[in-house]
Amino acid sequence: MKNQTEIELKFLVPRAARAKVLAEVSRGAAPPERTSLAAMYLDTDDRRLAEAGLAWRLRREGRQWVQTLKGPGAKPLERFEHEVMRPDATHDAMQHAGTLPGNRLVAVLGEASSEGVELGVRFRTEVRRTVRRIRTRAAVVEIAFDEGRLLAADSTQRILEIEFELFSGSTTALLALAERWRKRFGLIYDPRSKAERGDLLAQGVPYAPLRKAVRPQYSRRAGALEAFGVVIDECLEHITRSAIGIIDGDANLQVEQVHQLRVGIRRLRSALRGFRAWVTAPPADLVDRLRELFTTLGKSRESDVLGSGVATELAKVGAPPLALPADRTAPDPAEVLGAGETQRTLLDWMAWRAGLADEADARRDALTSGQETAAVDRPTQPTEKLGAGHDAPGFHRLAERRLRRWHRRIVADWTAFDELDEAGLHALRKRIKRQRYAVEFFAAALRARQTGRYLNALAAAQNRMGELNDLFVARAQYQALVLSDPAAWFALGWLAARIAEVRALAKLELAGLAKVDPPSR
DSSP: OOOEEEEEEEEOOGGGGHHHHHHHHEEEEESOEEEEEEEEHHHHHHHHHTOOOOEEEEEEEETTEEEEEEEOOSTTTEEEEEEEEESSSOGGGGGTTTSSSHHHHHHHHHHHHHOOOOOEEEEEEEEEEEEEEEEEEEEEEEEEEEEEEEEEETTHHHEEEEEEEEEEEEEEHHHHHEEEEEHTTTTTTOOHHHHHHHHHTTTTTOOOOOOOOOOOOOTOOOOOOHHHHHHHHHHHHHHHHHHHHHHHOOOHHHHHHHHHHHHHHHHHHHHHHHBTTTTTTHHHHHHHHHHHHHHHHHHHHHIIIIIIIHHHHHHHHOOOOOOOOOGGOHHHHOHHHHHHHHHHHHHHHHHHHHHHHHHHHHHHHHTTOOOOOOOOOOBBTTTTTTTTSSSHHHHHHHHHHHHHHHHHHHHHHHHTTGGHHHHHHHHHHHHHHHHHHHHHHHGGSSSSSHHHHHHHHHHHHHHHHHHHHHHHHHHHHHHHTTTTOHHHHHHHHHHHHHHHHHHHHHHHHHHHHHHSSSOOO
């Protein structure tokens, strides 16, 4: 029986690099381990296990059958894993009883059985695995190269991936080793498991689905550092899943995938602002690289505003079509996300997150032993030093205070709304977004009814300010077309009238927001 948590990273292997990766995995002092693996993944037709975050499989490994249950882990990159040997291809959920995911499995299957919902094989995998174990100064890592296929109903999907699993040592060392291999072979980080890909394929979805933001959930007893970790995990999930959706997803969803990735980056940066001075900040270079990625992908967003958003509205009012200059072609998002620099940035963020988890463990141990952790950064405000809010009451108090201060700034901008120029309106829009994200990040520590009312007011103001911003972007782009295409004057006239209209509507939404107090603890 094997009962543990596994920490691993998985990467897609470019077809052009397949032979080189296989050769490197096969190299070493000891002969590599090669195994044929055939697995059956079990679930109900209505996906109750997948919905519960569980993956349950029976796998033939040579002549042996192994039953494995996987579920969410408590730390970044961590997953629960419980394995038991089976005499044949029969399954037995009670073999996992006594573990939290195992008890959940038994409960879900019991409920399904009572409702007449049957369990069956949802999909299968057939893989040829080559394994090599590497020892570094700080870790022992097992590298597994998998080549094969996923099978669900009449659909098949190729598997060509490599996994790095930590057997002992630090997560940071695991990430460092994976980065060296990524750089050498052009690997693409993939946050999806085989179970997740197979579940989608069984639903007739061969691509990574659109990933939208999810409100972080943590205990009301959490302090600032614990809450921050949950928030960062959600932001990185949003970013990395949007990235793989762009690289290995449906081309028809690319525009929205790019939008969601930029939302994820914006939310992460807002999280750093929201928790600033209470927790250790990431290196400035790491933040700068993410900002550069946001800007690069923004060129695709601007192209979309001109090419489909405002242009569609103009066509409805009879505007003549405009020819776009060839040099306005936006960069290919898939190439941007698959580039080595971007992939390195994603892994560096994950490495920083792993260090943050180590810091949280150290602080928890220190608090348990009655010691205090030393500040490792200079506080930005005398009343909010690093480590402030380590307990729940302190964190709740700081969060409420910050929201109220930022709300006052928004109200001040609303008061001076008629005097704000385009740059001022853009800054106000960013403040509203930051406030909305901060409320979502702090929601678990705030009163639910107040939070919902305030978020509704923020969303209404943000949407109207976003519409106004799109009009400004379109106006600047159409102004650049005036000399080459006089028809742009029609668009500029319509835009001027529409900007005035939307600006008035935005002021009304802001007036409504100003009347709603930010939520309290």
